[in-house]
Amino acid sequence: GQSLEQPSEVTAVEGAIVQINCTYQTSGFYGLSWYQQHDGGAPTFLSYNGLDGLEETGRFSSFLSRSDSYGYLLLQELQMKDSASYFCAVSKDSSYKLIFGSGTRLLVRP
Amino acid sequence: NAGVTQTPKFQVLKTGQSMTLQCAQDMNHEYMSWYRQDPGMGLRLIHYSVGAGITDQGEVPNGYNVSRSTTEDFPLRLLSAAPSQTSVYFCASSSSLGAGGGYTFGSGTRLTVV
Numbered sequence: 001g002q003s004l005e006q007p008s009e010v011t012a013v014e015g016a017i018v019q020i021n022c023t024y025q026t027s028g029f030y031g032l033s034w035y036q037q038h039d040g041g042a043p044t045f046l047s048y049n050g051l052d053g054l055e056e057t058g059r060f061s062s063f064l065s066r067s068d069s070y071g072y073l074l075l076q077e078l079q080m081k082d083s084a085s086y087f088c089a090v091s092k093d094s095s096y097k098l099i100f101g102s103g104t105r106l107l108v109r110p
Numbered sequence: 111n112a113g114v115t116q117t118p119k120f121q122v123l124k125t126g127q128s129m130t131l132q133c134a135q136d137m138n139h140e141y142m143s144w145y146r147q148d149p150g151m152g153l154r155l156i157h158y159s160v161g162a163g164i165t166d167q168g169e170v171p172n173g174y175n176v177s178r179s180t181t182e183d184f185p186l187r188l189l190s191a192a193p194s195q196t197s198v199y200f201c202a203s204s205s206s207l208g209a210g211g212g213y214t215f216g217s218g219t220r221l222t223v224v
Contacts, residue, residue: 045212095208
């Protein structure tokens with residue numbers, strides 16, 4: 001089996017920086033992905049880490065440590081529109097089988 | 111530029127009825143998957159496919175069948191609907207890069223079984 005752990009809720013202030021952590025336990029690990037989902041919407045792809053280290057895409061960065069089975073998503077210069085749910089997901093046994101965590105609900109306050 | 115198209119968007123079924131949720135993508139993607147999402151929860155993988163004629167089970171396959179006769183289409187069949195299958199169903203597709211290139215999701219089908 002596999003398990004992914006991430007906080008259920010995080011609250012932050014507009015303009016601030018927030019980090020959403022994800023720890024995982026799975027065999028056949030290929031990589032860690034992050035997705036954003038607004039209420040009533042579909043998930044959208046944010047980032048992917050196949051190797052250890054930091055990946056940066058604009059205001060969003062994602063980090064992976066395979067030895068610690070740990071990753072995080074870093075959101076900088078928070079905006080109100082960043083209020084959404086964020087899911088980490090592991091690629092298990094292959095690059096195409098994607099297993100999701102239960103998600104972190106981010107609330108950005110003025 | 112349709113991406114991933116799911117139909118219908120909403121459906122109400124009676125217990126025991128069967129139906130097919132349609133999914134089509136126009137990006138020539140190899141990989142396609144079906145997920146269900148229950149309120150306040152993450153997405154759970156039902157079935158996935160790595161190409162035409164090839165499908166495999168995910169985390170929660172019971173009660174669902176899939177087939178992939180073409181690259182574009184990946185329908186999900188509910189054999190005998192149960193209230194426990196009330197959920198939002200998402201279809202997703204990815205290029206040969208798989209997770210590294212990101213999955214594109216459809217807008218979802220909201221299914222209620224009464």
